[in-house]
Amino acid sequence: MMRADLLAEAPPADDGRAPWSHAEFEAKLREAGSAYHIHHPFNVMLNTGKATPEQIRMWVANRFYYQIAIPVKDAAILSNCPDREIRRGWIRRLLDHDGFDYELPDGSRLRDEGGIEAWLRLGIATGLAREEMLDLRHLLPGVRFAVDAYVNFARRAPWQEAVCSSLTELFAPDIHRQRLATWPGHYPWIESEGLDYFRNRTSQAPRDVVHGLRITLAHFATRPMQERALQILKFKLDILWTMNDEMGRHYGVAA
Numbered sequence: 244m245m246r247a248d249l250l251a252e253a254p255p256a257d258d259g260r261a262p263w264s265h266a267e268f269e270a271k272l273r274e275a276g277s278a279y280h281i282h283h284p285f286n287v288m289l290n291t292g293k294a295t296p297e298q299i300r301m302w303v304a305n306r307f308y309y310q311i312a313i314p315v316k317d318a319a320i321l322s323n324c325p326d327r328e329i330r331r332g333w334i335r336r337l338l339d340h341d342g343f344d345y346e347l348p349d350g351s352r353l354r355d356e357g358g359i360e361a362w363l364r365l366g367i368a369t370g371l372a373r374e375e376m377l378d379l380r381h382l383l384p385g386v387r388f389a390v391d392a393y394v395n396f397a398r399r400a401p402w403q404e405a406v407c408s409s410l411t412e413l414f415a416p417d418i419h420r421q422r423l424a425t426w427p428g429h430y431p432w433i434e435s436e437g438l439d440y441f442r443n444r445t446s447q448a449p450r451d452v453v454h455g456l457r458i459t460l461a462h463f464a465t466r467p468m469q470e471r472a473l474q475i476l477k478f479k480l481d482i483l484w485t486m487n488d489e490m491g492r493h494y495g496v497a498a
C-alpha cells in the first residue's frame with residue numbers, strides 16, 4: 244500500500260477482514276524493529292568503537308534536539324487526550340525527561356534531575372560544553388526537520404496515533420544496553436557516570452512500552468486500523484533513520 248501524508252488520511256473504514264489477535268498484532272509491531280536505527284551504519288560505527296571523539300560529540304549534540312523534543316511531544320499528547328487515566332500514566336514521561344523538584348509538606352524535597360540533564364552530563368563527559376548543546380549550534384537542518392516532524396505529528400494526529408508513534412521505544416532498551424556494553428571498552432575516555440542516561444532508560448523505557456502498547460492494541464481494533472498503526476510506526480522509524488542518515492552524511496561513516 245502506498246503511504247500518503249499520514250496526517251491527511253482519514254481513519255480507514257473496516258473492510259471486513261478479520262483483525263489480527265493482540266498477540267499477532269504485537270508480533271507485527273515488533274517485526275518492524277528490523278528497520279530500527281540500531282542497524283544504521285552511523286549507529287553501528289558508534290557502537291563498534293569506530294567513531295572518533297568528534298563524531299561521538301556531534302551525535303550527542305544533534306541527539307540533544309531529540310531529547311528536548313520528547314517532553315514537548317508528550318505534552319502535545321496530553322493536551323489532545325481527554326482521558327484522565329491515560330494522562331495520569333502519560334505524565335510520567337514529562338517528569339522522566341524534564342525532572343522535578345518538589346517541596347513536601349514535611350519540608351523535604353522530592354527531586355530528580357531528569358533525562359535532559361543526564362543527557363547534558365553525557366555531552367560534558369564527551370568533551371562538549373553545556374552551552375554548545377543548549378544553543379544548538381551543531382544541530383544539522385535535516386536532524387531538526389526530522390525531529391520537528393515527530394512533534395508536529397503528535398500535535399496534529401489523534402492522541403492514540405501519537406501514542407503509537409512512540410512505540411519505537413520497544414526497541415530502545417536494546418540500543419541503550421548495546422551502548423552500555425560497548426562504550427566503556429571502546430571509549431574509556433568517557434567517564435562512566437556520563438552513561439547514566441542510558442542506564443536510566445533501560446528501566447524507564449520498558450514501563451513506557453507496556454503503557455503505549457496497551458493503548459495501541461486496544462485502539463487499533465480493525466485490520467485496516469492495525470495496518471495504519473504499522474504505517475505510523477514505520478513513519479517514526481524513518482524519522483530516527485533519517486537523523487542518522489543526516490549525521491552520517493555530515494560527519495562521515497567509518498566502514
Ligand SMILES: O=C(O)c1cc(C(=O)O)c2c(n1)C(=O)C(=O)c1cc(C(=O)O)[nH]c1-2
Binds near residue numbers: 483
Ligand atoms: O537512544 C535511542 O536510540 C533512543 C531511541 C528512542 C526511540 O526509539 O524513539 C528513544 C530514546 N532513545 C529515548 O531515550 C527516549 O527517551 C525516547 C522516548 C521516545 C518517544 O518516542 O517517546 N523515544 C525514545
